[in-house]
Amino acid sequence: MSIELKFFHYKTGFVDIQSFCAEHKDLDRYVKETMSQWESSNVTRNYLTLDVQGNCVGVFSLSASTLKDTTPEVRKEGNFPNGIQLPTIKIGRFVVDNSIRGKGVGREMLKKCIYLFIEASKTIGVVGLTVDAKDETDSQGRPIYGYYEKFGFKRLTSEPQDGCWPMILYTGKMKKQYPALFEQEV
Ligand SMILES: CC(C)(COP(=O)(O)OP(=O)(O)OC[C@H]1O[C@@H](n2cnc3c(N)ncnc32)[C@H](O)[C@@H]1OP(=O)(O)O)[C@@H](O)C(=O)NCCC(=O)NCCS
Numbered sequence: 759m760s761i762e763l764k765f766f767h768y769k770t771g772f773v774d775i776q777s778f779c780a781e782h783k784d785l786d787r788y789v790k791e792t793m794s795q796w797e798s799s800n801v802t803r804n805y806l807t808l809d810v811q812g813n814c815v816g817v818f819s820l821s822a823s824t825l826k827d828t829t830p831e832v833r834k835e836g837n838f839p840n841g842i843q844l845p846t847i848k849i850g851r852f853v854v855d856n857s858i859r860g861k862g863v864g865r866e867m868l869k870k871c872i873y874l875f876i877e878a879s880k881t882i883g884v885v886g887l888t889v890d891a892k893d894e895t896d897s898q899g900r901p902i903y904g905y906y907e908k909f910g911f912k913r914l915t916s917e918p919q920d921g922c923w924p925m926i927l928y929t930g931k932m933k934k935q936y937p938a939l940f941e942q943e944v
Pocket of ligand 1: 905
């Protein structure tokens with residue numbers, strides 16, 4: 759990767775986020791107006807991606823979630839017990855600044871999400887990392903869900919739900935991909 763990045767847990771006023779541009783109404787509103795409230799009320803934990811000059815070039819959030827309507831295929835995937843909602847960690851508001859897309863920032867952000875997920879999974883039971891991929895295409899006409907599929911996420915439904923594709927990267931699959939990260943004791 760040619761770009762050097764640092765990740766910071768968001769704190770109000772710590773970094774100028776007003777110059778960040780998602781060029782997406784809902785995502786820009788979240789970053790500039792509501793992220794602070796979601797963070798302080800403990801609904802999401804928010805992470806800023808900074809370049810070497812300290813500019814915010816990416817944002818994502820993580821929060822506890824559950825898989826409610828699981829199919830037999832999902833339960834078979836991890837030999838999960840029946841009759842319970844399966845605990846997960848959900849990625850939200852995953853966005854790279856419009857001026858720097860396609861240069862590997864998103865890839866590094868997803869790696870950071872996976873690292874944070876693995877650390878949390880050592881102390882709290884979670885069956886996977888989830889994301890609701892918007893049912894939209896990017897500037898090259900590629901579906902957004904294709905981005906997450908590239909990193910091993912699977913779509914959980916055959917149709918989008920409320921404008922999004924629910925997707926998951928199972929903990930079991932991650933353990934095979936990143937065994938060393940799981941082996942480190944907490
Ligand atoms: C989607 C997004 C986060 C990707 O970040 P990015 O920094 O531009 O992506 P990267 O440069 O890290 O891409 C990594 C790889 O994924 C590929 N890729 C990107 N989008 C893809 C898509 N929709 N489908 C398949 N592959 C895709 C890239 O070509 C690249 O492949 P390569 O490593 O073989 O060259 C960014 O474009 C963005 O912020 N979009 C607007 C907000 C959004 O849609 N967020 C998702 C909400 S669910």
